[in-house]
Amino acid sequence: MHEHAITGDRASILAGRSRHLPERHPIVAWAALAWAAAGAVTVSWPNIKDIALTTHVGVGEGLVGVLLLLGFLLGPLLRGVNRWLGHNGPWFVALPVLLSVWQVASAKTGYWPMPFFPPPQGLLHAYVTDYPRLLESVKASLVLLGLGLAFGATAGFLTGLATGWTRRVSYWTSPLLRFVGPVPTTALIPLVLFLFPSSFSAGIFLVALATWFPVTILTWSGVAGVDKAYYDVARTLGADQRFLLLRVTVPASLPHVFVGLFMGLGHAIAVLVVAEMIGVKAGLGYYIDWARGWTAYGHLYAGLLVMALLFSALTTLLFRVRDRILIWQKGVVQW
Structure with a gap:
């Protein structure tokens, strides 16, 4: 009976702690997806000409997506990081979109002529x-x-x-x-x-x-x-x-x-x-x-x-x- 009481107290304490943890920000998950998509566009879409370090840029964008995904999953345990990611989440979505537009318009389609607009x-x-x-x-x-x-x-x-x-x-x-x-x-x-x-x-x-x-x-x-x-x-x-x-x-x-x-x-x-x-x-x-x-x-x-x-x-x-x-x-x- 006493052990059941202790177990119940621990459960209530853990439940109280979980209630006090900050919620995850869905915008961070969308940001991770946006960076992963930007990396996929950079690597999988062929360039109109050979451009050095294209794979490096795509892998870097994918790594940013992985870090943001980790921040989304672990954010409630790291209050400061969670707050910072939630505040800057819209920017983390906008940046890969802008990078992808830049990448497609210059390296992938040549709509922005090089060398005046390098990727x-x-x-x-x-x-x-x-x-x-x-x-x-x-x-x-x-x-x-x-x-x-x-x-x-x-x-x-x-x-x-x-x-x-x-x-x-x-x-x-x-x-x-x-x-x-x-x-x-x-x-x-x-x-x-x-x-x-x-x-x-x-x-x-x-x-x-x-x-x-x-x-x-x-x-x-x-x-x-x-x-x-x-x-x-x-x-x-x-x-x-x-x-x-x-x-x-x-x-x-x-x-x-x-x-x-x-x-x-x-x-x-x-x-x-x-x-x-x-x-x-x-x-x-x-x-x-x-x-x-x-x-x-x-x-x-x-x-x-x-x-x-x-x-x-x-x-x-x-x-x-x-x-x-x-x-x-x-x-x-x-x-």
């Missing part, structure tokens, strides 16, 4: 055969962008802070900002390449200039918009000018500063790519221009994909830093 295996071939050059291009772009952003953001923050804090500085900087700031940075490329001793230093200056203007304007706006009551309270408590600047003005203006950094990063990326194509002769922009010149469109699209992923990751990183520093505004701006 997915054309991009994979570019990564496999040309990854050293791509890695060097990524490194060159990151160095140029990092140095330009560092100089431009620092100069922009200090300029905006001084402009908003001191009328004497504002007297001189305001006309300069209104006159020089709206000029597109890319329009200055011929002049800058002539004035600077090397294309690398010219590229750093152009990226810094593209970052400097939005950071300066938004920092200036943030400093000018600080509530005067903050200063009155701080002065009542005995704060001096240095304390007001560092402990009141700077923290209160940081939301505007980060908006300026986001805008500056976007401008800097655009200027970086143009500068690499025209004069710097290094980086992802130069790689894309080189691929276009040699009609290596598989390499061109591979470079574009790397560029999109890299710059999206940098923007996401900036948002993470913003959310960490401005914890009270976390989630206000989404990316």
Whole structure:
């Protein structure tokens, strides 16, 4: 009798646990089927011409389908994975459909003429055969962008802070900002390449200039918009000018500063790519221009994909830093 009671308690506990397990998301099973179908299309449908790595792409698509099937079956035991798969399930269905359309239109039927529209295996071939050059291009772009952003953001923050804090500085900087700031940075490329001793230093200056203007304007706006009551309270408590600047003005203006950094990063990326194509002769922009010149469109699209992923990751990183520093505004701006 006692053993039956224990068995009943265990059964009730297991039943309670099963009731608390999250349900499977049917969209994940459909995604697994879509990836398996995409792999079958890639492997079984013959290409109009011999294209390397076609089987590898098909097998890779099939493996993604297997992983999604495992996620569907084991998802309730892994709550975080189950939640992530359920949220991104529609994308996991859409991606293999788009890949299959791309595959059929280019490699299988030739409706999209090659080499201008290479199939997915054309991009994979570019990564496999040309990854050293791509890695060097990524490194060159990151160095140029990092140095330009560092100089431009620092100069922009200090300029905006001084402009908003001191009328004497504002007297001189305001006309300069209104006159020089709206000029597109890319329009200055011929002049800058002539004035600077090397294309690398010219590229750093152009990226810094593209970052400097939005950071300066938004920092200036943030400093000018600080509530005067903050200063009155701080002065009542005995704060001096240095304390007001560092402990009141700077923290209160940081939301505007980060908006300026986001805008500056976007401008800097655009200027970086143009500068690499025209004069710097290094980086992802130069790689894309080189691929276009040699009609290596598989390499061109591979470079574009790397560029999109890299710059999206940098923007996401900036948002993470913003959310960490401005914890009270976390989630206000989404990316």
